[in-house]
Amino acid sequence: MEFDRHIALEGGDHEWTAELSEGWVVGGGVNGGYQLAVVGSALAQAAPGKPDPIAVSAYYLSAARPGPATVRTRVLRDGGSVATLSADLEQDGDARITVLATYGDLGALPEDVRTTATPPDLPPLQECVPNSMAPEEIRSIAPLMDRFDMRFDPRHVGWAVGQPSGNGELQAWFRLVDEREPDPVSLLMVVDALPPVTFDLGMFGWAPTLELTAHVRSHPAPGWLRVRHATRNLAGGMFEEDCEVWDSAGRLVAQSRQLARQPR
Template identity: 55%
Template sequence: MPEAASAQPTRAPIGASEFDRDTAVTPREPGVYDIDLSAGWTIMNAVNGGYLLAVLGRALADALPHSDPFTISAHYLTASRPGPAVVRTETVRTGRTLSTGQASLFQQDEEGREVERIRVLASYGDLDALPDDVRTAAEPPAIPPMGSASVPRTVPPRRRQLRHHRTPDAQARPVDPGMGARTAVGQGEMRAWFGLADGRDPDPFALLLAVDALPPTAFELGLSGWVPTVELTVHVRSRPAPGPLRVSVTTRNLAGGFLEEDAEVWDSENRLVAQSRQLARARL
């Protein structure tokens, strides 16, 4: 067999990928962490909200007695910029199965004053201790297989390994016509395969990125430009299985200059592993 045909692609292990390096926080003192926000995760010069959520999620995982995010709600107060930042955490409550904490990320402005960028409240537990019983009416989104000719490839590569969005370590294969050419279809839905470009398998923190990794549904509604997140809540339902994720994001109502985005993330075993809702401002 030719060497090229038998070679297997290299897969970065969890803990050793670009995503892990860029979301790693350094303890300064109990409950306080330093990080240098990577410029590779920017959207129109502002840092991606899912990446920021993963950063704060890692800080809380270190600060709390439980390591897995179950629910995390974030309010985005001011736009984060690449560069140094500090995360301050506080333990609100600890219990046998759940612990709750809050965290804020701060940066300095041009005059050296500390500015709060994002504040989160989260509950953590042990995903591996959850019961296996599932009763659901939810179904995975209908997405053609990866590599299918029916999956458009109209989006040009951007920085480094970027496929459709300004997150360098992520790939998404779009399946909705509006995702590539920004042609308004009017149904307010985005669907895509999602995976880290270096082959790293997903974990709960990658799910925090995945819910905010697709282009805004506003593009599919005929709008363009930045769609800043005001609030984002993520529910992590299960530890994802290895392999690519399927992500579906829908908007049912755009009114008053704001829209909601409801996201579902499904793993390679057809399990609904994360859900989210965010409120975002639409620039009309």
């Protein structure tokens, strides 16, 4: 599958090499969620028996570019049901992102779920707007959109025709373009896959991520995901973006919050 090829690693013993694909470029660099999935794939091999991301925090230090990269991982503590790990992704000796993470085995966690969260109220797939209809000026700065099949809620695409709602909210059905089924590592990418929520505020362009924290709650069921992004505050040239990812079984399988600069 394409996604697996694009996050593939070579090496071992806590040092890995990767080839960041040009297909994940957005704006001035490589998509942050994709970078996080590359790092997440390395961390999945750092602590035996603990392959799944549970809590992952990443700081983005400089813009990554397509091409060779090195991922170095370190086990800070491995005991009981979880391990605390760290990792850096570097290019040409410069750190691109640095990550602190908790990993474990999601399949071994208790199945008791209690939530007041409600999934996105999305129309049926056939009534939603495919990302293939995105304006050319958007597609030209975000070739990563060709990696997905996204179907946007028609109520949340006014920005595409010059009529943003001003509510700061986007939601869509989501699936990788070759129908690769979601897994915990791929969710690290999904939380940063939709266009910046600032598009719905009438602010277009690349919105570089400063910090992103993701919580992965469960192995997602096969099939389409429902993804919702929202922001409530833009100040000092920065905004927060909250994301929820729901699987085909109606479970909230991932959440994230990131702080990003407003589009340049």
